[in-house]
Amino acid sequence: MKISELYVYPIKSLRPTKVTEGELTRLGLRYDRRFMLLKVIPGENGEAPTLENMHIPEFPEMGLFQTAIESPKSENETGKLLVTYNPPSSSDSNNVAKAEAETPSETPKARHLELPLEPETKTLKPFTVMMHQSPTTGYDMGPSYNEWFSTCFGYPVVLAYLGNNTRGVLGTLAPAKRNKESWWSIWKQELVLPSNGHGNKILDQWLVPFSLGYLVLNAVSWCHTRIEAGTAPAAAIGVAALGLACLWTAVNLFVMRRHEARIGFADCAPFLVISQTSVENVSERLAGDEEVDLTKFRPNIVISGAEEAFEEDLWAELEVGKSISAGGGDSRVRLLLTGNCVRCQSLNVDFATGKMGTGESGSVLKKLMTDRRVDRGAKYSPVFGRYSFLGRESVGESIKVGDEVKVLRRAEEYTVTDWPGLTN
Incomplete structure (x- = not known):
């Protein structure tokens, strides 16, 4: 099997940018779902307006927006995000789009917007974004961008940027919860985690144990010194033990936090993996020669070559690399597939109208x-499709169209979803 297509969704629920290579971060492919739109709901009886998260099944007009990424050409640049609004034909368009048409029979002209891929947040107003009882902080991109989108939609909206903020993962989707990892297994991963060519291996692998060992030796030395100075052994040992207990609690919390999976504006997981064979199965269900647009499934990674449709239901762990079958020495990426993507009306949206x-x-x-x-x-x-997380050793790696894919582990039974059906 191989990766056949890769997609990044810079603005949640808008149409994606197709890429041939993607850098992997713990929040997904770089630039994926870094922005999202929220509808402004006017307040009643003098109350302040509220914001409603916008998802394509409730706001199908979001399918009229296309995105393109212009990557930074140097370290001093942030790159650009290009958004194009393609109004539907005049018979289906809203009043704003009709007003743009030169004659009633003409198709309204497309609108274009350019914004930075990674805006500076110091001057932006932060506000709380609540997504399925999992909050985070977003930054209001300001009047110029908000007004552009509001004009296209025909009602007021706010464009939010995620910045460096994250959210907790819903239910038991996080790998540690899904696999019921013990604190000891997490610590073992912490102690043997390879740097995979990124950063300093000694620091990445041994900073925590070296620091702990150094502090323990200092505590023992302090205890010995106090006893020699006349402090009762029980008192000296008690103070040292209390200090080490507090230290252990703090470091353990740090390790667990560092191991914890996080997400951004994606609803459920950093990645969504689908099979091209399964897409073809769906197309075969449609009458005539019509084929389903696979981007309606909102995938990040499309894998071709599966022998049977929907065999991905039981994929639990995948390995991605340039030459897996040949046993090449290139770096390998590990994807942990932890949950099903349950579907909604977004599959029925017509991107043309x-x-x-x-x-x-x-x-x-x-x-x-x-x-x-x-x-x-x-x-x-x-x-x-399957929701997926990245193995921690793979953060910073890249995947490309054409990379080989191998199933490392299959589940024995279907995953059971423990949260309401959501869309990405």
Whole structure:
């Protein structure tokens, strides 16, 4: 199997940017879901307005926006994010789009916006973004960007930037929870984690144990010195033990925090993996020659070469590399697949009109309902694709279209979802 396509979604729920290579971060592919849109809901009876998170199934007009990434050319540049709004034909467009048309029969002109990929947050207003009971902080990008999107949508919206903030992972999706890792297994990973060519191996691997050993030796030395100075042994040992206990608690919290999986504006996990074979299965369910647009499944990584459709349901761990089958010495990337992606009305959105599709294109969700409700925790929703996290040793690596993919581990039974069905 191989990676056939890679996608980055710079702004959550807008259409993606197709890339041939992606840098891996603990929050997903670099630049993925760093921005999101929120609708401004006017307050009643003099109350302050509130913000509603925008997702494509509730706001299908988000499918009219395309994104493109212009990567930075030097370390001093931040790169650019290019957004294009393609209004639907005049018969389907909103009043704003109609006003732009030179004549009623013409298609309204596209709008274009350029913004920095990594804005400076010092001058931006922070505010709380609540996503499924998992809060984080976003930064309001300001009037110029908000007004551009508001004009396109026809109602006021706010563009938020994530910055360096993160969110907790929902349910038991995080690998440590899904695999029920003990504190000792986490510590073992901490002590033997390879640097994988990034950073200083000694610092990455041994900073924590060296520091702990140094502090323990100092505590023993202090205790010995106090006893020689006349302090009662029990008192000296008690103070030293208390100090070491406090130290252990602090370091253990640090290690657990460092090991904890985190996400950004993605709803559930840093990556969504789908199989091209399964996409073809869905296309075969549509009448005529119509094929499903795989970007409606919102994948980050598309894998081709699976022998059977939906065999990814039981994939638990994947290895990605340039020459796995040949036993090459290139770096390997490990993906931990921990949960099912349960589907919603986003599969039925028509990207040309910004509305729910009609005919075959608007029935994809219904067609999957017949045999894809395989998750006991979400029995009314079909499953397509797998949520994935990155092995910590793979942070900073890159993956490319054409990289080989190997299944390292399969689950014995289907994953059970323990949170409401969500969309990415």
